[in-house]
Amino acid sequence: MPSARQACRLLALALLVAALTACQPQRPAGSVIVATKNRIDSLDPAKASRVGVMQVLSALGDPLYAIAADGRIEPRLATALPRLSADGLRARIPLRRGVVFHDGTPFDAAAMVFSLERFRKIGTLGYQLSDRVAAVRATGSHEIELELKQPFSPLPRLLSAIFLTPVSPTAYRAHRDAPLASRFVGTGPYRLASWSPQQQRLVPWERYWGRRPANGGLALVTLGNSTALYGALRSGEVDVLLNSGLEIDHQQALHREAAAGRLRETVGPAMEIGLLSLLTDQPPLADPVVREAIAHSLDRSLLSRRVSLDIRPPLRQLIPPSLPGSDPAAWPDYDPARARGLFRQAGYCRGRRLELPLTFRSDIPSDRLFALTWQAQLRRDLDDCVALEVTGMESTTAYDQLGKGSLALFFYDWIGDYPDAENFLVPLLGCSKARGDRCLEGNSALSGSFWTSPGLEEELQRSSRIDGPQRIGLLQAIQRRTSRANPYLPVWLMAPVAWARPELSPPRYDGSGRVQLGELRREAGR
């Protein structure tokens, strides 16, 4: 029997535990908690390059243009699409009046010029602007002019990038040439109430020019692993969960919950692709017949089913289907008989097996699963012709080795900085110095394929000068041309997914693949 003193201690401990578990903090009325795996190290748009920070900035700032869910370009801080000069080298953009920064200062052309110049100077992705724009100037109190280095038809799409959101020149006066990580003073529907890399609190901006947020504020939290994210939504600790960093099993479990009506699920437009890069300037992949054989040996449907539980649909093009220039069947389809024939043509199968080293990113769980599943699939289909030797390598090391031509076959993913086909073709195929079909310098070398083709670079450049159906035709032609050489093999498409608790409205995505945080609201009666 415990003594009275022991009983008192036990009781005190039980009371403490009960108090801790019962005393859940009160949530401010109407506020919504959104969880993701992405840490926000800096809120400076000039330093933004990752998906997580772009999502937060989309609530705090406004771009000049936005891509609507149906793909249309809508003016936001601009009031109309750019007015181009006859030679296409000057673009005038009228700006919205009556917009106020979160510090109370007015938004005008000078502020926009300040922000764009600052981005060109210190932006991590500053090259996206400075490669295309020679100068930015104010041509009126609410009009700016961009002087382009060459005609650039995806200009409004580039200007829809949230990293180009304007910041208050007054608040950033001391940070004209230096980043400001812990604050953000922009024009968006929310203003920043508090920041830490793991937690940001956003409250509605009372003087916002547009539609006011449907909720009373946002709390954005970072949870470091997939189990924690999954558990936080299941237990109701958070209201909305974004799938970035969430393991496939957890995504599948949440999908089932949503199908059963216990959660709300929304899939956004896919802006991320998974692909294989083939080193085309070294044997054995220097032989286009071998590359074509590998292209036919890839059972995307099986891989999608086994690795991603059908969450990542198979992809046979480099451009996500929601973007202009899409060509859904550009790359060769799975055909093991044809693959065998091609391997034979290249001198394999008859007692000679191609040993192919495949490198995957060891810090991404699904990449490992992909490598092992493809290895098993090839063993099943073409065991006498080809065998994969799979090796894991940490991402940063692998990217370094990729550009040095050390990886024969590498599986990774790519997400465009802004939603345009150019952002998927140029980073993979661009080449500034070539010899024949071999790219010596440029994006194609950095991406590990070292492949180009005479005239391809000119076609890529022309595709960003022209517009409309002509451009779409050219983009499709570039894809077809690339698919015949197979320097890359698109594998699957990775769409953003958001899940919300049933008492919330279903999350909505814009055309850039970002959740419209301002539209999240608690629904009456749920």
Added chain:
Amino acid sequence: MSRRRELARYVAARLALAPVMLWLLASLVFLLLRVAPGDPIDALLGPKAPAAARAALRQQLGLDRPLLEQYGHFLGQLLRGDLGTSQAAQEPVTAIVRDTLPASLELGLVALILAAAVGLAVGFSGIARPEGKVDLAGRLFGIGTYALPPFWAAMVVQLVFAVWLGWLPVGGRFPATLVPPSGSGFYLLDSLRAGNLPQLLGSLRHLALPAATLAVLLSGIFTNALRLNLRRALGSDYVEAARSRGLSERRVVLHHALPNALLPVLTITGITVASLIGGALLIEVTFSWPGIAARLQEAIAQRDYPLVQGIVVVVAALVVLVTVAVDLLVALLDPRIRF
């Protein structure tokens, strides 16, 4: 030479050697980071940024300078107490350390106190009847908790108490909807000083699972250390002498055996504290605890040279200080120790 002077000489020698040790460590980290494969530019820009942009960023970060020049710059900064600026976060390293170190220390200290309380209580409980049921259970507890894989244990605790039962938060350090307390960075202390109950409860709720998990994992060390040393002490001559003087068993254990048995435990505590300064990585990662270990792991993945160097130097300096302090304390408590 008097004992006090001996001790002073010993401490002075240890402290005088500390800068040399820190310099060696800092140099080693500097070199290893640059020898290791991977490029900070890839981590910051991804693999497909144009060569010109990569070159510009390399220049901006000073990575284009000769290695010796970079090393000289790093040492110069270090001598001035400047740890540099994080390449990824563009924040001073000192600010990042100031934000993350208190989180690790708070978690570590609370876990250590809990671990010592539980571990010593369990270790002590079997003394009355050695090899009895309680003693056996204590031994099993000691071995079991010591052998538990931390990551697995943390995941199970998280799943049971946070996901299934929903009693406590799954991760993080503070409720998302509250404003964290400002001050020292030790949330418990800051919220107590501010007299803010919601903040205190919020901090405690978030601290409970990671601290309890870490405490359970650490408690086995205390259990085993106390149990073994206490048994050894109870079989020693001075204890027999005390018993033969007719002292009660309670007095023999508490006043004669226990103080001697606790001395090695103090050394173990010192080593544990030193290891916890660097953070309990797996616990921090599992419970999304924003501590210095998780930050270091991320900095290594990003090849954030200044941040890795800065964290290693700060942690090493603290470890040196703690080990010297523990040596000093043990020497003060145990007159048998010679230097």
